[in-house]
Amino acid sequence: GQQVMQIPQYQHVQEGEDFTTYCNSSTTLSNIQWYKQRPGGHPVFLIQLVKSGEVKKQKRLTFQFGEAKKNSSLHITATQTTDVGTYFCAPRGGNNRKLIWGLGTSLAVNP
Amino acid sequence: EPEVTQTPSHQVTQMGQEVILRCVPISNHLYFYWYRQILGQKVEFLVSFYNNEISEKSEIFDDQFSVERPDGSNFTLKIRSTKLEDSAMYFCASTKAGNSNQPQHFGDGTRLSIL
Secondary structure (H helix, E strand, O other): OOOEEEEOOEEEEEOOOOEEEEEEEOOOOOOEEEEEEOOOOOEEEEEEEOOOOOEEEEOOEEEEEOOOOOEEEEEEOOOOHHHOEEEEEEEEEOOOOEEOOOOOEEEEEEO | OOOOEEEOOEEEEOOOOOEEEEEEOOOOOOEEEEEEEOOOOOEEEEEEEEOOEEEEEOOOOOOOEEEEOOOOOOEEEEEOOOOHHHOEEEEEEEEOOOOOOOOOEEOOOEEEEEO
């Protein structure tokens, strides 16, 4: 079945450093969603990417969808302690568009 | 902002017992999902539900699992005879429509601990 790989699995940064997580699929994706899960919390929707080469920004977060629609990335500029959590990419598939989850990238930020 | 609510927040049950996890999706949403997340692992899809029937289920969702929408607001997940490996966080999610452009809204989850 459809799977996504995320790298790195863990990332430890100093506050103020940049952070990037990459999401790769073996198959072409129709769209991809990104979610953030704080420790002990539930996944929260961040963004959806649909178009080839699409780039979307939310303040310090930049999301990109690859030209071939097989990969995506999330870049955080100048991380803050509030960025701590696990970031998941999740393409949607199936009959009713279930989310297909990768392992996520856990981000730790040292103040 | 409307939220998906789940009860209880934590359920402790003896192995072999039945457990019912409850969810109240956002009121104008039509598609409902259950996911589970074993501690430290990825989120896994269990089942999707629309128009009072299951639209898709995963291999995890075997005969021990069932879902129901007993009234206009609740969406429940029942595990008939719990096993140790059912211990996980269970998330309910809902979307307004089934097309892939809709974000899924998650509840805070129910932590299920099987003893």
